[in-house]
Amino acid sequence: MSANSSQSVKAAQDQLAKTEGSQRILTVENVTVSFDGFKAVDNLSLSVNERELRVIIGPNGAGKTTLLDMICGKTQPTSGSIRFRDMELSAMPEFEIVRHGVGRKFQNPSIYEDLTVAENLEISIPQVHGVWASILFRRTPQVKARIEEIAQQIRLENHLHIKSGTLAHGQKQWLEIGMLLMQEPELLLLDEPVAGMSPREREQTAELLRTIALGKSLVVIEHDMEFVKSIASIVTVLHQGKLLSEGSIDDVQNDPRVIEVYLGH
Ligand SMILES: Nc1ncnc2c1ncn2[C@@H]1O[C@H](COP(=O)(O)OP(=O)(O)O)[C@@H](O)[C@H]1O
Numbered sequence: 222m223s224a225n226s227s228q229s230v231k232a233a234q235d236q237l238a239k240t241e242g243s244q245r246i247l248t249v250e251n252v253t254v255s256f257d258g259f260k261a262v263d264n265l266s267l268s269v270n271e272r273e274l275r276v277i278i279g280p281n282g283a284g285k286t287t288l289l290d291m292i293c294g295k296t297q298p299t300s301g302s303i304r305f306r307d308m309e310l311s312a313m314p315e316f317e318i319v320r321h322g323v324g325r326k327f328q329n330p331s332i333y334e335d336l337t338v339a340e341n342l343e344i345s346i347p348q349v350h351g352v353w354a355s356i357l358f359r360r361t362p363q364v365k366a367r368i369e370e371i372a373q374q375i376r377l378e379n380h381l382h383i384k385s386g387t388l389a390h391g392q393k394q395w396l397e398i399g400m401l402l403m404q405e406p407e408l409l410l411l412d413e414p415v416a417g418m419s420p421r422e423r424e425q426t427a428e429l430l431r432t433i434a435l436g437k438s439l440v441v442i443e444h445d446m447e448f449v450k451s452i453a454s455i456v457t458v459l460h461q462g463k464l465l466s467e468g469s470i471d472d473v474q475n476d477p478r479v480i481e482v483y484l485g486h
């Protein structure tokens with residue numbers, strides 16, 4: 222990292238530290254994962270603060286999805302440490318990581334197309350166990366209010382009772398974000414949330430993510446630079462499993478190493 226860009230990273234992080242009380246929610250330290258000797262993520266370190274909206278960019282195959290897989294427990298790192306606040310996540314099963322407040326959205330929406338929007342949100346409430354308990358629980362006014370609140374946030378308040386399969390592609394992506402929000406995670410991991418969306422839907426998604434970031438931390442993988450500009454404070458650039466650059470959007474866009482990687486692609 223050049224002196225110049227590491228200075229501006231530091232300036233950006235100091236700024237964040239001031240505004241956010243500098244609490245770290247996620248610490249990735251010297252993380253490596255090898256698949257048959259191939260290092261998909263190679264000695265990577267990065268950290269994310271409370272209520273930060275971090276964007277991760279990088280060419281195809283850079284290791285972005287693999288990084289999210291490791292944070293959410295789908296893939297075990299070969300070495301290194303991943304901490305959520307003070308908790309070590311790297312040896313924890315997926316369901317426990319979710320229970321501690323880390324929610325993950327995959328690249329393709331995984332909603333139940335035969336259920337309505339409201340039903341999809343309902344079944345995402347985590348603390349419901351057993352059929353009777355769940356039926357009784359779901360009928361409480363608090364649950365109904367929560368579903369309506371989330372539906373409004375994801376712009377589906379007028380579609381609560383239609384089958385999710387009939388939603389537009391962008392609306393399905395929003396529904397899945399809503400399903401994550403029902404779990405009340407403190408850290409959301411989103412893999413390419415605006416893929417396949419129209420420009421208008423992208424704008425609305427940016428607004429949604431900015432609203433979510435008022436109370437939670439987000440790590441968002443994205444390619445669309447207009448979208449990245451509209452949401453990011455700090456951008457992390459990965460390349461061949463390593464951290465290539467990190468800083469404000471202007472810093473990374475002007476970083477010769479980033480330019481080379483993107484133009485050479
Ligand atoms: N389970 C796996 N087994 C073998 N190779 C993998 C596996 N998962 C990912 N890879 C490889 O690791 C690299 C990084 O992949 P990925 O994290 O999906 O990249 P990105 O999301 O940045 O496009 C790619 O070369 C991919 O082929």
Ligand SMILES: [Mg+2]
Pocket residue numbers: 285286287
């Ligand atoms: Mg990917």
